[in-house]
Amino acid sequence: MRIYQVGGAVRDALLGLPVKDCDYVVVGATPEQMSALGYRPVGKDFPVFLHPQTQEEYALARTERKTAKGYKGFQVFASPDVTLEEDLARRDLTINAIARAEDGTLIDPYNGQADIQNRILRHVSDAFVEDPVRILRAARFAARFTEFNVAPETLQLMQHMVEDGEVDALVPERVWQELAKGLMEAQPSRMFEVLRACGALKRIMPELDRLWGVPQPPQHHPEIDTGVHVMMVVDYAAAQGYSLPVRFAALTHDLGKGTTPKDMLPRHIGHEERSVNLLKDVCKRLRVPNDCKELAHVVAKFHGKVYRVDEMRPDTKVRFLQDTDAIRQPQRFREFLLACECDSRGRTGFEDKPIPHTETWLKLLDAVMQVDAGAVAKQYQEPEKIREAVFQARVAALGKLAN
Secondary structure (H helix, E strand, C coil): CEEEEECHHHHHHHCCCCCCCCEEEEECCCHHHHHHCCCEECCCCCCEEECCCCCCEEEECEEEEECCCCCCCEEEEECCCCCHHHHHHCCCEHHHCCEEECCCCEECCCCHHHHHHCCEECECCHHHHHCCHHHHHHHHHHHHCCCCEECHHHHHHHHHHHHCCCHHHCCHHHHHHHHHHHHCCCCHHHHHHHHHHHCHHHHHCHHHHCCCCCECCCCCCCCCEHHHHHHHHHHHHHHCCCCHHHHHHHHHCCHHHHHCCHHHCCCCCCHHHHHHHHHHHHHHHHCCCHHHHHHHHHHHHHCCCHHHHHHCCHHHHHHHHHHCCCCCCHHHHHHHHHHHHHHHHCCCCCCCCCCCHHHHHHHHHHHHHCCCHHHHHCCCCCHHHHHHHHHHHHHHHHHHHHC
């Protein structure tokens, strides 16, 4: 029985990055031996055990055989006879197929160290094509390791996988899981560039894919291309360390521009409403969690109006705060403003431009929330009169603020 540290822990140590989770592969052992040593079995599809003290994962060396389309279409074979090299061969990328023995010796049968040195994301073997999740993972690693590029032969393999329909077999939860992780990486745009390059983005998120090549007015968008703009917006959100809901809202705020009639271009009148409708399809298809879905909906619908605060009358400002549910959900409204900030600064030449409307809206919200709606409501019986009285009290509060 021999134990090796494998995967991300070895890779990150070689890159000089902090090591977070450690995984181990055990060669020459049976499930019965592991249980006898106090390891707790947790694997459903193959033998994985938790260490009795550290709770770190120890998996028995295994091989896999493809039996059906999709990432679950595998038959797993674990046995004391499976070698370390055979186990590493089934991994996705060479940089993740390096093992470290207990004495510190590195076992690197697929030249992962050389690919780390040369900053290359390369598949370990042709077995890569058997699991479509690997397309998403390779794209996500491009977003995390921004100096790395996908090897041409790996990208070609990914293209063949897309053409063969492997991506279509992915379950929504797994697609969302990988996209969400990629959005939280250092430069999310690189994930979408890789997915576009292999054709996968058109399959998993066509609403986003069609934005490239769609022009915008150059006076407002010097970068012109809508797809380029959206990637700048997402990368700005990542650079600020914003939350996943803000990053997802940044990604999806302009989906409607992909369906603007050609005779209207480069203007995009009414794109907000079209964005909302397309966003509903995306969220339903990918089963996007509610916090991301709800913020993205508000941003898609109202991001075009947020900049016009100085043109609005007090009653219009109150309606805007009500429509965005800012009074009930002030924290989400702050995230809405962050996403709008990303939209504003995700444009060529606008990266450092002041955006005073953010502070203005926060002051307006604070003033409106100072109104004691309960005290106002006590003066009336009918719900309609209560609503109108509260509304007018809030309008009056903003009027005083202006004075």
